[in-house]
Amino acid sequence: MRSPHAQHPVTPVHLTAGTLTPRPWVPGDAAVLTGLFRDEALRRWTSGPVCDEAGAARWVAEQQRGRETGDRLAFAVEEARAPGAGIRPAGHVALKRPAPESGSAEVGYWTAAHARGRAVAPRALRALTDGAFTAFAHEGPARPELLHRAGDTASCRVAGKCGFALVGLLPAAPPASPREGHLHVREATAAG
Known part of the structure; x- marks a missing residue:
């Protein structure tokens, strides 16, 4: 099935986030991604x-396919580090583009264990939503929605810091969503 966005040129989105560098995921990230997912908290709160x-390579390939079709813009988030310290992703942010008739787009993120406590998620999420409002303004209003599992208090804090209001509780829908979730929404005028 052809994506509705594949019929249109893919709008390039370049994000700026201070000392963070959001960049597309590449096949060479698979090995480090495997290591990042050894973190129990990351596995508990993320889907898939x-x-x-091999699973990391498939995940990276899915992110690349989404970028090629314009359906999903996913970024590895790197953090400026001391010279010689090496670079590994500090997190991930993604935007699932809406169908043309939809008024919303879903955003998501995670932070690697080694980067928690340094505001990586809020800085990257602000850059993503601000960049999306700018890049896709010609497509009409798309309000970003952020969904996370109920009980993920860190995600609630990040959402609030980025201007996403909690608007509802989503029921569990196994197997994809085995727990209740929170729905947060950010309007274009929200402070980021």
Whole structure:
């Protein structure tokens, strides 16, 4: 099935987030991604966790396909580090583009264990939503929606810091969503 966005040129989105560098995921990230997903908290709160390097390679390929079709814009988030310290993703942000008739787009993110406590998620999420409002303004109003599992208090804090209001509780819908969730929404005028 052809994506509705594949019929249109893919709008390039370049994000700016201070000392963070959001960039597309590349196949060479699979090995480090496998290591990042050894973190129990990351596996608990994300959907479709990566279990091994083959799974990480498939996940990266899915992110690349989404970018090629314009359906999903996913970014590895790197953090400026001391010279010689090496670079590994500090997190991930993504935007699932809406169908043309939809008024909303879904955003998501996660932070690697080694980068928690440094505001990586709020900075990257602000850059993503601000960039999306700018890049896709010609497509009409798309309000970003952020969904996360109920009980993920860190995600509630990040959502609030980024201007996403909690608007509802979503029922569990196994197997994809085995727990209740929270729905947060950000309007274009929200402070980021």
